[in-house]
Amino acid sequence: MKEILQKIILVLFACIILVVSATVSYSLLNKKISLPSLPALSIDIPKIPWFDKNEEVLTKEKEDETKDAYQSLSDDRKKRYEVYGKLHPELDEETVKLQVNIGLDRPFYENTKEITDTASFPILVNKYNHLPENYIPNNLVLLDETHQVTAETKVAFDLLNQAAQSKGYTIGIEAAYVGFEEQKTIYAETVKQFSTEAADKRKARAGYSEHQTGCALDVYAPKENGYFEYSDTFLWLKDNGWQYGFILRYPANKTAITGYQYNPGHITYVGEDVARRMHEEGIATLEEYFAMNMKE
Ligand SMILES: [Zn+2]
Structure with a gap:
């Protein structure tokens, strides 16, 4: 009985080491740290179900955050920020919004009020x-x-x-x-x-x-x-x-x-x-x- 318990503990310990090393490798890969020896680490981690789940949760959280920020805006304004932001990747988010709010995403004398x-x-x-x-x-x-x-x-x-x-x-x-x-x-x-x-x-x-x-x-x-x-x-x-x-x-x-x-x-x-x-x-x-x- 004691032996079985010891074996279980050993197996569990091995599992923990595996999980920890897999997590470290995965986060290293995710941060795109390019170490020369890393190719050997290209284990198919994304296929492991719990990592996929984490990714899903993270994406969902990000989406929710974006939704909150945009909730008070009209659809038209949101779209304009997105389009103008893509056209001007050199501008930060605040500048994109400011310029769209001025109307600069549209030519002068068009869509006037x-x-x-x-x-x-x-x-x-x-x-x-x-x-x-x-x-x-x-x-x-x-x-x-x-x-x-x-x-x-x-x-x-x-x-x-x-x-x-x-x-x-x-x-x-x-x-x-x-x-x-x-x-x-x-x-x-x-x-x-x-x-x-x-x-x-x-x-x-x-x-x-x-x-x-x-x-x-x-x-x-x-x-x-x-x-x-x-x-x-x-x-x-x-x-x-x-x-x-x-x-x-x-x-x-x-x-x-x-x-x-x-x-x-x-x-x-x-x-x-x-x-x-x-x-x-x-x-x-x-x-x-x-x-x-x-x-x-
Ligand atoms: Zn004048």
């Missing part, structure tokens, strides 16, 4: 989101003799202008609110002057112009010569505009996101809170700000 909530602020008007043709802000006021902006934009701009003047800078206004019909004319003229492709980087198609919000301004430095982007007025504005709720809407090196070439003269009133957050968090474009704060 009409903005219905025009009462919200700030409004994101770009090559994916356009204003209704008949939209006119209900609180337009004169900023100077010829230019109109919303009442809030005027209050903020006046403060910005006072601060600039106290430092010896003069901000001139080239354009402010632009209605739908005028946008049509401006765009057509720009296409005539350049090409459609070049015009699209400079001017908006009708309905897609931020100038229709009454919160956008094109400014310049009337007392300085040369390019605005090299003027002292611009350098001051670039550093201080956020304190008054203004952002540089089409910054340098962001054409892929905004669709517009660098435009140092185009500033937009987005409110002090948004401008401050963008400044503090280093968010360069309103597109990225909206995508980061998007509710799924």
Whole structure:
């Protein structure tokens, strides 16, 4: 009886050694550690039932995790992340989501949305989101003799202008609110002057112009010569505009996101809170700000 027990213990012990060594070999193979002597280890481990089971359990767990993460997303959005991620293996998951949320997986001016909530602020008007043709802000006021902006934009701009003047800078206004019909004319003229492709980087198609919000301004430095982007007025504005709720809407090196070439003269009133957050968090474009704060 004692002998039988001893034999059983021996057999069990041998089994344990076998299992342990098989597990170690399997995990080594799984981690793809390429040891030169490993070919000898290519035992048909995956055929052993309990390993297959483990693999199944692991796959299931992974699937469940992915499902949880995607549960709150629409099927369309999920699909877009997947497709865009496959097309851009160089991007990490977060960047893929951010870019898809901006809409960058689709060409500009395709699948565009009409903005219905025009009462919200700030409004994101770009090559994916356009204003209704008949939209006119209900609180337009004169900023100077010829230019109109919303009442809030005027209050903020006046403060910005006072601060600039106290430092010896003069901000001139080239354009402010632009209605739908005028946008049509401006765009057509720009296409005539350049090409459609070049015009699209400079001017908006009708309905897609931020100038229709009454919160956008094109400014310049009337007392300085040369390019605005090299003027002292611009350098001051670039550093201080956020304190008054203004952002540089089409910054340098962001054409892929905004669709517009660098435009140092185009500033937009987005409110002090948004401008401050963008400044503090280093968010360069309103597109990225909206995508980061998007509710799924
Ligand atoms: Zn502009």
